[in-house]
Amino acid sequence: MGRHRSTVRWAMSPADHWGEYARKTIKDHTPRPLLLRALEQRGAGPRAARRTALDLGSGAGNETLALLERGWTVTALDSNAEALEVVRSRAAPDARLTLLHAPFHRLPRRRYALIHASLSLPFCPPELWQRTWRVMRSRVALGGLLAATFFGQRDGWAAEPEMSFAALEDVPGLLPGFGLEVLEEWEGETALALGGTHRSHLITVIARRGRAPEAAGGAAP
Ligand SMILES: C[S@@+](CC[C@H](N)C(=O)[O-])C[C@H]1O[C@@H](n2cnc3c(N)ncnc32)[C@H](O)[C@@H]1O
Numbered sequence: 001m002g003r004h005r006s007t008v009r010w011a012m013s014p015a016d017h018w019g020e021y022a023r024k025t026i027k028d029h030t031p032r033p034l035l036l037r038a039l040e041q042r043g044a045g046p047r048a049a050r051r052t053a054l055d056l057g058s059g060a061g062n063e064t065l066a067l068l069e070r071g072w073t074v075t076a077l078d079s080n081a082e083a084l085e086v087v088r089s090r091a092a093p094d095a096r097l098t099l100l101h102a103p104f105h106r107l108p109r110r111r112y113a114l115i116h117a118s119l120s121l122p123f124c125p126p127e128l129w130q131r132t133w134r135v136m137r138s139r140v141a142l143g144g145l146l147a148a149t150f151f152g153q154r155d156g157w158a159a160e161p162e163m164s165f166a167a168l169e170d171v172p173g174l175l176p177g178f179g180l181e182v183l184e185e186w187e188g189e190t191a192l193a194l195g196g197t198h199r200s201h202l203i204t205v206i207a208r209r210g211r212a213p214e215a216a217g218g219a220a221p
Helices: 018-024 033-043 062-069 081-090 126-138 168-174
Strands: 052-056 073-078 097-101 112-117 140-151 178-191 197-209
Touching (some): 018 081, 033 062, 033 140, 033 178, 052 062, 062 073, 062 081, 062 112, 073 081, 081 097, 126 140, 140 178, 168 178, 168 197
Parallel strands (some): 052 073, 052 112, 073 097, 112 140
Antiparallel strands (some): 140 197, 178 197
């Protein structure tokens, strides 16, 4: 992953480099493990027939396309127009795909069986963090899943004032009314898509709306 301080804000500026990031992270038929795990978790839940998903900060659209391939109706939301253009150029014309040029907290007023947010929420400005979580929670259908990664406080960018971080113990407070099905953290060096390496402190959450809190483990992914 790569970023500049000037790219952190959600402002829909063509000057940020998320477009380049999207072009460099195109992967066919290899969605991130987070999505695959969420789909596995979902199999166990009620209302499994409803397949509407929101891919929040969709980047190159690898997970959006994987969901379409599996029969889902998907809204890919991103604040970067170039990234959305990458998704559009990769997808066959399909009425099940909606591309939405918007910041995280401006979600459509509808509920989804799955909200997927991989490596995107850390780029939410701190002043919009609580609001973004509130809106995200409200858009998950009863029995639906929220699958997200965000950065912990030992991440190499933790001092960045325009990014958002959280601790593992903050997660239940971010997800009232949800049952935690996966809660993990991982720390290590990662290669950035735009070059260089980064010390990552990654927190992974999969939670289901409307279930009592159940499992939470601390193992590395
Ligand atoms: C690191 S990329 C992750 C892309 C993809 N989800 C993945 O896992 O590869 C972060 C994405 O979030 C988008 N993004 C950053 N800030 C955003 C915001 N405030 N609102 C909506 N999208 C945002 C960027 O444009 C970028 O496409």
